[in-house]
Every structure is written in C-alpha cells, then in structure tokens.
Amino acid sequence: MLEFSGLSKRYPTSREPALLGFDLQVRDGEIVGLVGLNGAGKTSAIRIAAGVALPSDGTVRVDGHDIVGEKRIASAHLGWVPEFPNFEPQGRALELLEYFAGYYALEPGKTSEWIRFLLKQVGLAGREYDRVGTYSQGMKKRFALAASLLHRPKNLLLDELLNGLDPEGIRFARHLILSLRSQGCAILLSSHILTEVEQLADRIAFVHKGKLLRLLPHQELDRAPGTRLRVQVTHPADGALEYLRTVGPTVWEGRSYVVTSPQVGPHQVNRELLQRGYEVKELHTEREDLESYFFRLIEEAG
Amino acid sequence: MNPFLYDIYRVLRNRGVILLIALTGLLALTALTIFNAFTSSQGLASVISPQRTVLLIMGLIYGFFVPVMGIQTGYSTYARDRATGVLDTVLVRPVTRTQIILSRYLAVLVASALGIGGALALLDVMDLVEVGAALPLGQLVGLYIGLVVEAVAFAGILFLIAHLVRSPGAIMGSAVVVFVLIDIVWFFLLLFVGVLLGGLTSAQGQAQVVALEYVDPAGYPFLMLAWVQGGLFGDVISPPAGGLASIGLTLGGLAVAGAFWSTVPFALSLWLARRRD
Numbered sequence: 001m002l003e004f005s006g007l008s009k010r011y012p013t014s015r016e017p018a019l020l021g022f023d024l025q026v027r028d029g030e031i032v033g034l035v036g037l038n039g040a041g042k043t044s045a046i047r048i049a050a051g052v053a054l055p056s057d058g059t060v061r062v063d064g065h066d067i068v069g070e071k072r073i074a075s076a077h078l079g080w081v082p083e084f085p086n087f088e089p090q091g092r093a094l095e096l097l098e099y100f101a102g103y104y105a106l107e108p109g110k111t112s113e114w115i116r117f118l119l120k121q122v123g124l125a126g127r128e129y130d131r132v133g134t135y136s137q138g139m140k141k142r143f144a145l146a147a148s149l150l151h152r153p154k155n156l157l158l159d160e161l162l163n164g165l166d167p168e169g170i171r172f173a174r175h176l177i178l179s180l181r182s183q184g185c186a187i188l189l190s191s192h193i194l195t196e197v198e199q200l201a202d203r204i205a206f207v208h209k210g211k212l213l214r215l216l217p218h219q220e221l222d223r224a225p226g227t228r229l230r231v232q233v234t235h236p237a238d239g240a241l242e243y244l245r246t247v248g249p250t251v252w253e254g255r256s257y258v259v260t261s262p263q264v265g266p267h268q269v270n271r272e273l274l275q276r277g278y279e280v281k282e283l284h285t286e287r288e289d290l291e292s293y294f295f296r297l298i299e300e301a302g
Numbered sequence: 303m304n305p306f307l308y309d310i311y312r313v314l315r316n317r318g319v320i321l322l323i324a325l326t327g328l329l330a331l332t333a334l335t336i337f338n339a340f341t342s343s344q345g346l347a348s349v350i351s352p353q354r355t356v357l358l359i360m361g362l363i364y365g366f367f368v369p370v371m372g373i374q375t376g377y378s379t380y381a382r383d384r385a386t387g388v389l390d391t392v393l394v395r396p397v398t399r400t401q402i403i404l405s406r407y408l409a410v411l412v413a414s415a416l417g418i419g420g421a422l423a424l425l426d427v428m429d430l431v432e433v434g435a436a437l438p439l440g441q442l443v444g445l446y447i448g449l450v451v452e453a454v455a456f457a458g459i460l461f462l463i464a465h466l467v468r469s470p471g472a473i474m475g476s477a478v479v480v481f482v483l484i485d486i487v488w489f490f491l492l493l494f495v496g497v498l499l500g501g502l503t504s505a506q507g508q509a510q511v512v513a514l515e516y517v518d519p520a521g522y523p524f525l526m527l528a529w530v531q532g533g534l535f536g537d538v539i540s541p542p543a544g545g546l547a548s549i550g551l552t553l554g555g556l557a558v559a560g561a562f563w564s565t566v567p568f569a570l571s572l573w574l575a576r577r578r579d
Contacts, residue, residue, distance in 0.1 A: 050394045051394060052394055072398060075396040076396040078394070086391065088383070088388050088391075099305060099308045103305055144391075
C-alpha cells in the first residue's frame with residue numbers, strides 16, 4: 001500500500017509549490033491513475049514516493065514504512081519506472097541488472113537466470129549484452145520496467161510508462177499492469193494517455209497545481225455530471241417526454257430523446273417506459289469521456 | 303554482484319586512470335633519458351641524485367595530471383550520474399543517499415590508490431631499467447600518499463560541485479575553473495610570492511611557499527615529497543638551515559592538511575546530499 005499524507009514540495013527555483021498538502025492512498029490490488037496537466041505535480045509526487053526526491057513537508061509510506069526515515073526497508077517494497085529512464089550508458093543490460101540485484105537480498109545463483117527471464121519478458125531477449133546507451137527510448141522503458149520488477153515489488157510507481165512504447169509494447173504493458181494488480185500489487189500509474197488510464201485504473205486521481213482535485217472511483221464516471229441518456233421509442237409522444245423530464249432535462253433531437261444527467265439508471269428508465277406502454281427501440285448511456293471530465297474539472301478549479 | 307565492487311570497477315575502467323598509468327611510462331622514460339644525458343654530459347652524476355631529482359620532476363608532473371584524473375573520476379563516478387539522473391536509478395534501490403555517495407567516494411579512493419600505485423610502480427621499473435637502481439622506497443611512499451590525497455581531494459571537490467550546480471556542462475565548467483585556479487594559477491602565485499619574499503632559496507620565501515601549499519590540495523604531494531626528501535626542491539636548492547620545521551613543514555601539519563583535503567570537500571557534499579535533492 002502507498003500512502004501520501006500532506007505531501008508538499010517546493011523547489012528553490014519556483015515560487016509556486018509543486019505539491020501542496022497532497023493526500024492519496026493506493027491500496028493493495030488497486031490501480032490508481034494519476035492525471036493532470038504538465039507541471040501539476042504528478043512526477044514530483046512519484047519521485048518523492050520513489051525516494052529519489054525529498055519532500056518539503058509530509059510523508060509517503062510504502063507498506064507502512066516512511067520513504068525518508070526508513071528508506072532501505074521502504075525501497076525494498078517498491079518499483080519505479082521513471083518517465084525518462086536514464087541508466088549508465090556504458091553499462092550492459094545484464095551487468096546493470098546484476099548490479100541493481102546486488103542491493104536486494106536475492107537468492108544467489110538464481111539471479112542471473114531471473115534477470116534473463118525478465119529481459120525476455122520485456123522483449124529485450126538477445127540484447128542482454130548491449131550497452132543501455134545504445135537502446136532506443138522505448139527499449140529503455142522496457143529495460144526500466146525489468147529493473148523495477150527485479151525484486152518482485154508489491155508497490156509500483158509507473159510514470160508515463162506507456163509514453164515511448166510501440167503498440168506492441170503498450171499492449172504488453174497493459175497486460176502486465178493488470179496481471180500485477182491481480183497479484184495484489186498497489187500501482188500508481190501516471191499518464192497523459194487518458195483513454196489508457198480510463199481503461200486500466202480502478203480510481204482516478206486528478207491533480208492540479210500541486211493539489212488533489214478529485215479522487216474518482218471508475219464506476220462514478222458513469223454517474224458523473226454530463227452523462228447523457230439517449231432514448232428512442234417506437235411512437236414518440238408527450239407522455240414519454242413528460243416522464244423523461246422527471247428523470248432529467250430532456251430534449252428531442254429529431255429521432256430520439258436526450259436526457260442530460262439522469263437521476264436514475266437506464267434499466268429503471270427502460271422499465272418505466274415499458275410500463276407506460278412505450279416500446280423502447282434504443283436506449284444507451286453516452287458517458288462524458290475522461291478527457292472532457294478532466295478539462296471540466298480543471299476549468300472549475302480555475 | 304556486490305554494488306561497491308561494481309563502483310570500483312566503473313572507476314577503474316575510467317579513461318582518467320588508464321591515461322595516468324599510460325602517460326607515466328612515456329613521461330618517466332623521457333625524463334630519465336634527458337636527465338641521464340644531462341648529468342653525464344655535465345659531470346653532475348655524483349652531485350645530483352638521479353632518483354631524488356626524478357621523483358621531484360615526476361612529482362610535479364603528477365601534481366598536474368592527478369587533479370585531472372581526480373576531476374575525471376569524480377565527474378564520471380558521481381557528478382555526471384547525479385546531473386543526468388543515472389543516480390536516481392540506483393537511489394530507488396534499498397540504499398540511502400549516504401551509502402551511495404560513500405560507496406562511490408570510497409570507490410574513487412580505491413581506484414585512485416590502485417591507479418597511482420600502478421603509475422609509480424611503472425616509474426620505478428623505468429628508473430631501474432634506465433638508472434640501474436630502484437627509487438628510494440620512503441620517498442616513493444611519501445609521494446604516493448600525497449598523490450592519493452590530491453586525487454581524492456579533487457574528486458571530493460567534484461562531488462561538492464555536483465550539489466551546487468545542476469547540469470553536466472555547469473559541473474564541468476566549474477571543475478575547469480577550479481583546476482585552473484588551484485592547480486595552475488596557485489602554482490605561479492606561490493612562485494611569485496616566494497620570489498618576492500627574498501627568493502626560493504631564503505627560509506622566508508620557502509616558508510611562504512609551504513604556507514600557500516598547505517591551503518592548496520594540488521600542493522599536497524609537493525609538500526609530502528619535500529618532507530620525505532628533507533628539502534623543498536630536492537638537490538636543486540639546499541634545505542633550510544633550521545630544518546623543515548623552521549619553514550612550517552611538519553608531520554603534524556601534513557597530517558592535518560591531508561585529513562582536511564581528503565575529507566572536508568567530501569563531507570560537505572555528503573551533508574548537502576542528505577538535505578537537498
């Protein structure tokens with residue numbers, strides 16, 4: 001479990017804090033998507049949680065261990081894929097992973113085998129002896145993923161993991177993330193690709209100007225303001241319109257009624273219309289997508 | 303793989319260390335050949351000890367190259383990694399900032415000790431071949447300690463610079479300024495001051511040189527060599543009548559200066575590493 005409590009970060013070069021009283025919990029077996037504009041504070045939060053940056057205030061706990069005060073124990077439970085992975089360019093993939101493995105109490109003798117397996121899993125089989133400096137950005141991301149999984153961590157910080165990966169890599173990463181969640185991993189996933197966050201995350205944390213604007217469970221997206229219900233009945237009539245207006249603001253759009261922000265679910269609307277003698281030809285929810293929701297939130301926040 | 307051993311391996315494969323050892327052979331051979339030819343032609347072979355003079359000349363040459371090596375190893379071992387984010391990929395492991403910086407500094411120390419040891423061993427072999435006698439062990443050890451302190455002092459300064467400026471370019475730019483100021487400008491400054499105060503043969507002039515060399519990490523090998531040789535300039539200028547203590551060159555002073563230069567710049571960088579990103 002990852003717990004951010006009252007986290008603040010101020011950089012000497014900036015007047016505005018990068019993070020201000022940021023609170024968030026990522027539970028075991030859960031994926032939390034972290035979304036926000038550039039400079040919102042996502043990477044700062046992740047870097048502090050990874051133990052590579054120091055907080056100005058507040059704490060991050062990894063499975064109950066403070067990442068600053070109990071750095072060694074906390075880091076042993078943590079994996080991190082940075083947005084722009086930068087490994088020692090002269091180091092060879094196998095050599096670097098063996099070096100990193102030296103920091104964990106991995107079973108001697110099996111480490112090399114495990115590293116080769118990991119490299120194969122992330123699609124770097126055959127490139128074990130190449131210098132990491134010769135890798136493309138996507139390959140570096142794959143290598144960073146292998147480096148983050150070296151010690152089978154129970155908590156993962158993925159900063160723009162999908163950025164820079166090819167379609168095959170994105171598919172692989174998506175399956176991997178879901179598989180890790182099913183194994184009980186707590187995963188914090190920051191991404192600008194909102195459709196991916198929407199598909200993967202159990203909860204979505206919206207960050208703006210260093211603060212957590214909203215933490216939205218995925219299912220609440222269906223009930224978010226702006227959701228529309230499109231209803232088409234065989235013989236439109238005033239009675240149908242009258243009923244739909246009790247559900248929410250309704251307009252006639254040529255062939256169907258459109259109810260904005262319905263107060264009840266589609267099943268209940270369907271049942272009610274049938275009871276009133278209307279044959280429902282089509283009924284579906286047009287949910288506001290994450291992107292629109294995100295921009296609306298940002299706009300509201302000013 | 304033990305991370306500390308890997309850190310040492312990284313420093314040892316560094317160009318700076320390899321270059322120092324390679325240069326040694328070439329420079330030692332050249333210096334010894336010229337020196338032998340000169341003393342033989344002038345009939346000075348019995349007056350000027352070839353070994354003492356070779357150590358003095360090579361000490362000055364090393365005094366110039368070892369800071370370059372210290373800067374290069376300090377940069378590639380820690381400063382560049384910190385500026386480019388490579389260090390972050392290590393810091394995310396179960397290790398503290400203190401452990402990382404300490405491990406890398408000790409790696410520089412071990413690699414510098416091995417590299418300088420190799421260079422001096424090569425010099426000794428060259429001397430044995432050319433002059434027919436080994437270099438005096440005590441003087442060799444004195445120079446060795448002086449050079450290792452000088453190397454880690456410059457590496458420590460680089461570690462410190464890495465916590466004061468951010469980009470690789472700014473770090474290297476600052477390192478060049480530091481090198482020029484304390485290895486080149488300082489050398490000419492102390493010569494100038496020495497000459498101004500009655501010349502380098504006078505006790506007053508030599509005392510000023512010693513005082514200025516104490517506050518310069520690049521001057522430390524020179525002081526160590528002067529102490530083991532019993533005079534500031536080998537057989538070229540006579541040692542002071544009142545002994546080395548009369549010009550301020552004492553074992554206690556050398557120990558304090560050595561301890562200061564090998565720990566203080568590094569300790570400051572360690573202090574900053576624990577408090578700043």
